[in-house]
Amino acid sequence: MADNGNAVELRGVVKRFDDFVALRRADLDVPEGSFVTFLGPSGCGKTTTLRMIAGLLDPSEGDILVKGRRINDVPIHRRNLGLVFQNYALFPHKSIFDNVAFGLKYRRVSRSEVTRRVREALALVRLPDVEERLPIQLSGGQQQRIALARAIVFEPDVLLLDEPLSALDANLREEMRIELKRIQRELGIATIFVTHDQSEALAMSDKVVVMNHGVIEQEGTPEAVYNEPATAFVADFLGHSNILPARVRGREGDYYRVALEDTGMEILTAAGNAGPLETGAPVRLVLRAERLRLGDGHEHRDGDTLLNARVDTVDYQGQLARYFLSVAGMQLQAINAIDRRPFAEGATVQVRVRGDDCVILHGHGD
Amino acid sequence: MKDTGLGWSTIRLATIVVCLFMFAPVAVVMLLSFNSSQFGSFPMEGLSLRWFVELWHNDAIVRAFQTSLVLGALTSMISTTIGVLASMAMVRYDFPGKRLVSTALVAPILVPEVVLAVALLLFLQFLSVPKSFPLLLAGHVIFTLPFVVLVVQARLVGIRREYEDAARSLGANPLQTFREVTLPLMLPAVLAGMLFSFTISFDDITGTLFWKPGGVETVPTQIFAMLRNSISPEINALGTVMVLITVALPLTGAALARRLAARMRGR
């Protein structure tokens, strides 16, 4: 197969454990040099997919390609992939130097070259002075850097990371996230990163692959999956969304007018990527919580819908507040920046829904 | 409070009595081995190493010692090798009939030694194979194997698979992974298994009596044979040597293993 600029490709990959399907027919491209994140809740099949690419699990069906070459039958030790585990898995009986040098040992590299490359890798992860130490003598964050150095020192085709930051505390995690991204950019190595932390995924990725129950729900840039969720799951999983069943009333220029099923209330929503919809077609309206503007008298603009709401509960978070509202008996949530002080519970507010912020999903779902 | 106080002193007393009962005879034997008189009785007449010297000049005993050492060393090597491989298979791989094999591996511990000894003997007779040193060795391997398997398996279960996964992802083939990662990580257990199987073999008498070919004696069977004629103070000396070997060896080994494990954890 010709080189088409993809470091990794999955073609109809299925993984079954007995009758349990852990991954359902996945097709995926990981472009050369890109940072791709598998994002999804626990048990959705992220690790399973990563382990199949790594060669630690065999796919039940389908092909896995690395640099255009089918590697289903290539044993793990000949795949030339860098793997980093959640718990680092540094060899406890070997010094840091020997840990990092491990991968070079099986690659016909001269002794002086080994020393040079190990030092280079240690410098890259900014831990040049720990060669002689044992893994136990390093902190968790340092161990994670060494694990990374060990995985990149032999210039693998792809870097595979399974929740590498989740064992670190919050501050260190943020620092490592930036560090990891810097190293990945510097090396220009295609990277697959597994996480269930959406802020990690959105901050680091060129492409986010959102998974649920063994299905790839959506893949795209962080902005695309966040702003244009393709499924209710994605809308719900990333940030906070209101997902409301509705019916199409008709088209008005660039907007559809839809009526909410619960209340009959009508809202204008951007036709955008929704595609053609018949009048009467069942749809779901996705309203992002942070796109609902609360106020006392918004000026009206084209495509806006104004709703009168009552504040039920306020979840105060410092610079933000999350409001639980009722609008004619229907529950909505909104997240707004706080202007001096939040709206009080029990207050009546006006909610502005901008048609351009709404996303329409076909059908009522299941 | 008074009641519990009484309870505790009873327990303490019982413990002391039991310990005395267990260790006093051993202590007596060891003491008497340094007695200069021909007749083993108290009070001792004087200290001497005479019986140890006599041991050294007794050909039968020296030969028995050599046999026991060779047998123990071979048993421990073979048993440990098989035990390590079997443990790897049990813990790291899946195959049909795994549970059955797993039970069969440790069964020799559960079966009374006499039964095992007779069974093996009958089996050999059925095959009309004459008794020989290799068969004696095989017998010892069979019933030291469970100890090795139990110790090594317990350790292997505690070694996370990620170390091996990491090694393989870095380019080590399965054999290199075993040599570079798995084996060093389970080394303390492997050493313990080696020592166990050596001491058990060195100490064994029941099975050995059944399986040994004519004319071959190990230290325990030699003592047994000597006891049938007379109780010579030489036996006390021999007993002392046996105690030293079977106690000192595991202790040294344990200390060594602990040091190794500590070094791995970085002190």
Ligand SMILES: Nc1ncnc2c1ncn2[C@@H]1O[C@H](COP(=O)(O)OP(=O)(O)OP(=O)(O)O)[C@@H](O)[C@H]1O
């Ligand atoms: N060896 C196995 N045998 C049977 N089922 C398995 C096996 N490995 C994984 N599974 C199942 O496959 C599903 C996906 O597991 P996987 O480890 O890929 O989840 P994950 O997305 O990585 O979750 P997490 O975020 O918790 O790590 C889970 O429901 C899990 O129970």
Ligand SMILES: [Mg+2]
């Ligand atoms: Mg996982």
